[in-house]
Amino acid sequence: MRRWRGAVLLDVLLVVAGAVAITLLLDLAGLPSPALFGGLLAGLVRALALPAAPRVPAPAGAAGQAVIGVAMGVLVDPDTLRAVAADWLPVLLVTVATLLLSLLAGLTLRLHRDISPVTGAFSMIAGGASGIVVMARELGADARMVAVLQYLRVLLIVLLMPVVATTAYGGTTGTGVVPGDADGPGWLAGLAFTAACAVVGVVAGRLVRLPVAALLGPLVAAAVADLTGLAGGAEVPVPVENAAFLVIGVQVGISFTRDSLRTIGRALPLALGITVALIAACAGLGGLLAAATGAGALDGYLATTPGGLYAVLATARDAGADTTFVLSVQVLRLFVMLFSAPLVARWLRRRRPR
Numbered sequence: 001m002r003r004w005r006g007a008v009l010l011d012v013l014l015v016v017a018g019a020v021a022i023t024l025l026l027d028l029a030g031l032p033s034p035a036l037f038g039g040l041l042a043g044l045v046r047a048l049a050l051p052a053a054p055r056v057p058a059p060a061g062a063a064g065q066a067v068i069g070v071a072m073g074v075l076v077d078p079d080t081l082r083a084v085a086a087d088w089l090p091v092l093l094v095t096v097a098t099l100l101l102s103l104l105a106g107l108t109l110r111l112h113r114d115i116s117p118v119t120g121a122f123s124m125i126a127g128g129a130s131g132i133v134v135m136a137r138e139l140g141a142d143a144r145m146v147a148v149l150q151y152l153r154v155l156l157i158v159l160l161m162p163v164v165a166t167t168a169y170g171g172t173t174g175t176g177v178v179p180g181d182a183d184g185p186g187w188l189a190g191l192a193f194t195a196a197c198a199v200v201g202v203v204a205g206r207l208v209r210l211p212v213a214a215l216l217g218p219l220v221a222a223a224v225a226d227l228t229g230l231a232g233g234a235e236v237p238v239p240v241e242n243a244a245f246l247v248i249g250v251q252v253g254i255s256f257t258r259d260s261l262r263t264i265g266r267a268l269p270l271a272l273g274i275t276v277a278l279i280a281a282c283a284g285l286g287g288l289l290a291a292a293t294g295a296g297a298l299d300g301y302l303a304t305t306p307g308g309l310y311a312v313l314a315t316a317r318d319a320g321a322d323t324t325f326v327l328s329v330q331v332l333r334l335f336v337m338l339f340s341a342p343l344v345a346r347w348l349r350r351r352r353p354r
Contacts, residue, residue: 011046012054015254018042019246031158033130033151035245040147043253048261056251064251065134065214066198067244071236072131072338073197073222075309075331081227083328090292094285094304095333099340101285102126102306105278112270114263115145117348123149123271125344126278126306127330127337131219134248135212135338139345143252144260145267150307152268153275157308160279165319169298185234193234197221211342219338282306295325303329 023038031037046054084091106121115123122141125132129150137143198218204210205217225231282304290300302316303326312330316323 015042015046015054015250016246018045019250023242023246031155033154033245035242036130036133036147036249037151039246039249039251040253041249043250044256045253047254047256048258054254056247056254060247061251062202062214063198064244064247065212066202066218067194067236067240068130068134068248069201069215069218070194070197070222071241071244072128072334073219074226074231074235075327075334076223077226079324080328080331083324084332087293087295090289091329091332094289095329095336097285098126098282098304098306098333099336101278101281102337103344105274108274109149109267109271112267115267116140116142118345119145121344121348122146122341124153124274124278125150125337125341126153126282126333127309128334129154129307130245130248131215131334131338132341133252134215135341137252137255138212139342140349141345142260144256145264147252148264149267149271149275152271153279154307154311156275156279157305158311161302161305161308161311161315162319164283165298165302165315165321169301169319185232187237189232189234190237191240193222193225193231194236194240197225216338278306289329295322299325302326304333305330309334 019035019039019042021038022041023035026034026037102125103121105124105126106117109115109120109124110117118139119136119141122132122136122139123146133143133147133150136146198221201216201218201221202214203217204221205213210216210220222231283301286300286302286304287297288300289295289304290297293300295303298319298321299316302312302319302321305312309330313323313327315321316326
């Protein structure tokens with residue numbers, strides 16, 4: 001018995017060590033969400049190399065969801081809300097249109113016989129990729145397919161966006177308007193803030209029966225604390241956030257099988273075409289948003305780019321866009337997508353033929 005427990009512990013440690021190593025390499029390469037992908041790849045290798053891969057304990061998975069929820073919640077602040085308030089109607093209409101485009105893309109993805117309606121919709125929801133991956137399995141989608149296709153879109157955006165911003169929209173380097181960033185109160189305060197929002201959010205979310213309470217409850221708690229000033233500028237410490245993404249990545253990765261990889265491989269050509277069409281359609285929405293609000297064409301494009309929030313902000317800063325406006329629209333869409341996802345999943349399950 002003791003020898004078996006030692007073997008399991010060694011197995012877990014090797015997976016974690018591999019995940020950390022891959023994360024560092026991906027981070028050096030500048031790829032998005034390196035910790036989530038590091039965990040996913042390490043878990044995938046373990047799942048395919050040997051039988052009976054270890055499972056991520058349920059409390060660890062819930063803790064990972066809660067930390068990611070807090071990290072997303074602190075994106076909301078008074079400056080963000082003020083930037084949206086002046087043009088709330090066109091911003092809201094464009095956000096709803098993006099959601100509808102995502103659902104249309106998900107329905108088109110169902111042309112592939114191995115993809116369920118819920119999986120297709122979650123794979124194509126434009127915005128909040130990490131949050132969508134976290135809640136996918138709990139809401140009945142194939143988290144493996146969702147993870148691969150969500151981050152295929154993010155990767156395309158990261159690669160194409162700087163080129164499009166400078167060539168098609170005339171962006172210039174280093175002239176962006178950057179929101180003011182005050183120094184935070186330190187990592188100890190951030191750790192306490194994260195723990196408090198996670199506990200309060202999960203408990204309150206379960207009491208009111210909030211869907212995916214482990215993610216959305218802490219997200220709401222952190223947003224409320226940030227907007228009311230209770231947060232005091234505290235944020236989730238970067239190592240804690242990375243650890244949470246790594247846990248979720250491993251959780252998804254160890255669920256892969258050879259059959260699931262073949263299914264994803266067969267779906268990739270169709271998914272790639274749909275993803276490119278979705279990115280182009282969102283760029284069109286950006287043009288409409290710019291015309292309706294008086295924002296620049298570059299601001300509208302970056303504000304409606306379907307994913308890659310941190311890469312979008314970096315491009316906005318470097319290409320001469322109004323970063324506060326871009327952040328405002330992106331964060332609003334992120335919230336709409338995350339809170340709409342459970343409703344979309346419920347609706348699609350009801351429409352499924354019996």
